[in-house]
Amino acid sequence: MPSGHMDVSVNQGWLRRTQEGDALVLTAGGRWLVEQSAALDVMVRDVAPEKGRPVRLDLAGIEAMDTAGAWLIYRLLRTLGELGCRAETVGARPEFAALIEQASVNDNPCEIAPPSGNALMRMIARIGDSTLMVFSEARSFLGFFGLVLITLARGLRHPSRLRLTPIVFHVEQVGLNALPIVALLSFLIGVVLAYQGADQLRRFGAEVFVVNLIAVSTLREIGILLTAIIVAGRSGSAFTAQIGSMNVNEEVDAMRTLGMDPIEVLVLPRLMALIISLPLLGFVADMMGLFGGGLMAWLALGIAPDLFIERLNDAVSVSSFWTGIIKAPFFALLIALVGCHEGFQVKGSAESVGQMTTRSVVESIFLVLIADALFSIFFAVIGI
Amino acid sequence: MSERIEPVLQAAPAPADDAIIRVRGVKTQFGTQVIHDNLDLDVRRGEVLGVVGGSGTGKSVLLRTIIGLIRPRTGTVEVFGKNLTAMDANERRRYEQRWGVLFQDGALFSSLTVAQNIQVPLREYTDMPQHLMDEIAAMKISMVGLAPEAGAKFPSELSGGMRKRAGLARSLALDPEILFLDEPTAGLDPIGAAAFDQLIRRLQQALGLTVFMVTHDLDSLHAICDRIAVLAEKRVLIAGSMSEMLQQDHPWIREYFHGPRARAATATNA
Numbered sequence: 001m002p003s004g005h006m007d008v009s010v011n012q013g014w015l016r017r018t019q020e021g022d023a024l025v026l027t028a029g030g031r032w033l034v035e036q037s038a039a040l041d042v043m044v045r046d047v048a049p050e051k052g053r054p055v056r057l058d059l060a061g062i063e064a065m066d067t068a069g070a071w072l073i074y075r076l077l078r079t080l081g082e083l084g085c086r087a088e089t090v091g092a093r094p095e096f097a098a099l100i101e102q103a104s105v106n107d108n109p110c111e112i113a114p115p116s117g118n119a120l121m122r123m124i125a126r127i128g129d130s131t132l133m134v135f136s137e138a139r140s141f142l143g144f145f146g147l148v149l150i151t152l153a154r155g156l157r158h159p160s161r162l163r164l165t166p167i168v169f170h171v172e173q174v175g176l177n178a179l180p181i182v183a184l185l186s187f188l189i190g191v192v193l194a195y196q197g198a199d200q201l202r203r204f205g206a207e208v209f210v211v212n213l214i215a216v217s218t219l220r221e222i223g224i225l226l227t228a229i230i231v232a233g234r235s236g237s238a239f240t241a242q243i244g245s246m247n248v249n250e251e252v253d254a255m256r257t258l259g260m261d262p263i264e265v266l267v268l269p270r271l272m273a274l275i276i277s278l279p280l281l282g283f284v285a286d287m288m289g290l291f292g293g294g295l296m297a298w299l300a301l302g303i304a305p306d307l308f309i310e311r312l313n314d315a316v317s318v319s320s321f322w323t324g325i326i327k328a329p330f331f332a333l334l335i336a337l338v339g340c341h342e343g344f345q346v347k348g349s350a351e352s353v354g355q356m357t358t359r360s361v362v363e364s365i366f367l368v369l370i371a372d373a374l375f376s377i378f379f380a381v382i383g384i
Numbered sequence: 385m386s387e388r389i390e391p392v393l394q395a396a397p398a399p400a401d402d403a404i405i406r407v408r409g410v411k412t413q414f415g416t417q418v419i420h421d422n423l424d425l426d427v428r429r430g431e432v433l434g435v436v437g438g439s440g441t442g443k444s445v446l447l448r449t450i451i452g453l454i455r456p457r458t459g460t461v462e463v464f465g466k467n468l469t470a471m472d473a474n475e476r477r478r479y480e481q482r483w484g485v486l487f488q489d490g491a492l493f494s495s496l497t498v499a500q501n502i503q504v505p506l507r508e509y510t511d512m513p514q515h516l517m518d519e520i521a522a523m524k525i526s527m528v529g530l531a532p533e534a535g536a537k538f539p540s541e542l543s544g545g546m547r548k549r550a551g552l553a554r555s556l557a558l559d560p561e562i563l564f565l566d567e568p569t570a571g572l573d574p575i576g577a578a579a580f581d582q583l584i585r586r587l588q589q590a591l592g593l594t595v596f597m598v599t600h601d602l603d604s605l606h607a608i609c610d611r612i613a614v615l616a617e618k619r620v621l622i623a624g625s626m627s628e629m630l631q632q633d634h635p636w637i638r639e640y641f642h643g644p645r646a647r648a649a650t651a652t653n654a
């Protein structure tokens with residue numbers, strides 16, 4: 001029973017009970033230390049004298065004791081007291097007696113965790129909480145949006161308040177550094193699209209229309225959507241984690257007391273950087289998608305580059321490109337707002353940083369997809 | 385350096401088993417910044433050693449080096465007569481449970497309540513049943529002078545001084561043989577600080593603890609430290625009793641132990 005790392009076999013703690021006339025004699029000995037406390041706890045609990053029976057507790061055999069052991073002895077004495085047994089303690093070394101005294105002085109039970117109610121109530125409360133949270137989140141997000149817009153307007157009126165250096169820094173972080181992964185993934189998607197599309201179109205003998213498929217889907221939807229999702233996962237989460245840890249360390253409060261506006265210092269540079277970077281990344285994604293598709297069309301389907309370009313010209317116009325890229329700044333706005341907003345929602349603990357980061361990514365991808373759907377409806381209505 | 389003072393300990397080497405911590409020739413370095421150079425220090429079994437030194441002289445770094453969080457560039461650190469720098473992680477664990485550490489800022493786990501923080505080492509190293517862990521946690525909370533309400537609170541809901549006490553309670557959870565304290569009384573009110581000193585003293589006597597305490601608190605140095613080690617010039621300049629400190633004429637040591645605050649502390653503790 002004692003945990004394996006100690007050679008306790010020789011001097012484990014023990015507690016024996018014997019009779020002496022009317023009285024119960026409890027003899028304790030060995031090592032009453034924290035490693036043995038699980039076993040000692042059982043022995044101490046097994047002592048159950050009849051009410052009012054005199055007890056003598058002989059501690060002379062105890063070789064070593066720490067606060068855990070002292071607590072067990074004290075608790076034994078307390079239980080005996082509660083049962084009305086007249087307990088007499090003998091033989092304790094003075095330093096052990098002092099420890100037992102310590103334990104008795106510090107017998108102040110306390111709550112271990114905030115009260116949580118029973119399971120059913122907890123579940124109902126959780127459902128209620130989550131429902132209310134959807135509304136309060138939406139409200140708080142709208143409020144945050146408004147605050148950012150006001151700060152942005154102020155910034156545009158006094159451009160000196162827009163901090164150029166952090167904007168450039170964040171453009172590097174969210175834009176430049178994301179370039180390789182965005183380029184690679186959109187290239188691969190282009191390849192897959194060409195291959196799968198051609199497979200289907202071949203049945204109608206319309207392989208060459210694979211170019212239309214690649215061009216329209218990449219430029220209008222996939223290029224920018226893929227970029228937005230990568231950026232939400234990569235940078236939206238980073239925004240939340242950065243602002244969240246600053247919140248935990250009271251850095252945000254410190255900033256306020258220094259007369260700096262956290263929205264201006266933390267949110268605007270990230271927002272501007274993302275609004276600048278996302279369209280550029282989207283452009284790269286478009287080009288790499290077309291390149292991947294074109295390469296696949298050439299290698300696997302024998303559509304030569306000049307034919308590809310010619311078909312491309314027929315299939316899409318510049319407006320197809322713009323209908324894709326125009327969405328980028330809006331997606332950027334959503335990702336940056338959600339990321340920063342969740343960062344400010346972090347409360348006190350490392351765990352909360354994790355929770356909010358997860359929520360930030362899920363929410364921003366969700367909102368990006370909703371926005372994309374709204375754009376599609378809008379474009380359909382105005383007939384682009 | 386004209387004022388090189390041989391540390392008292394080196395002058396009269398202690399018997400081998402007397403030193404529970406033995407630091408020899410340690411050099412620590414961050415990048416190009418050398419923090420310690422050829423540092424020697426002995427901590428004797430059962431003593432309270434106070435470590436003093438100016439801000440940024442590397443007291444916290446020394447503590448972290450001894451407990452193995454920082455690896456020295458050269459030199460050895462022996463604790464319990466074992467060279468910890470040469471040990472693998474599994475072996476180290478056996479020794480780590482024999483000491484408790486209170487970090488300068490508490491270092492509580494932010495997602496656990498105070499009581500749960502105290503139970504972490506109990507759960508990790510013993511097979512105690514939950515009810516006993518709850519009782520022990522409550523006792524430790526009371527021992528370090530926290531109110532019972534503090535048990536169910538999260539670290540972010542505590543004051544700085546309360547966090548410190550909670551950190552001490554966690555470091556005491558396993559009744560360690562060595563207690564490392566980094567400025568335990570900083571941020572406590574004077575009454576609380578004095579009670580804290582008494583608590584350390586009582587525990588030290590009852591449990592035979594060895595205490596390695598980084599402190600700037602002259603009252604603590606007077607009240608509970610058996611010996612004082614002065615960290616300066618990248619090494620332990622001198623280690624000895626308070627009366628030895630008072631006789632030194634190294635300028636920093638004089639300034640420290642004879643300054644206005646020191647005189648006040650001496651007067652009250654005399």
Ligand SMILES: Nc1ncnc2c1ncn2[C@@H]1O[C@H](COP(=O)(O)OP(=O)(O)OP(=O)(O)O)[C@@H](O)[C@H]1O
Binds near residue numbers: 414440446488
């Ligand atoms: N992780 C680290 N990386 C780089 N430098 C460090 C690191 N930790 C400490 N230092 C440097 O080591 C030196 C000593 O730091 P340390 O925290 O030990 O000071 P201290 O003596 O405890 O001071 P204080 O009394 O203010 O707590 C400082 O100059 C600090 O800048």
Ligand SMILES: [Mg+2]
Binds near residue numbers: 443444488
């Ligand atoms: Mg320090």
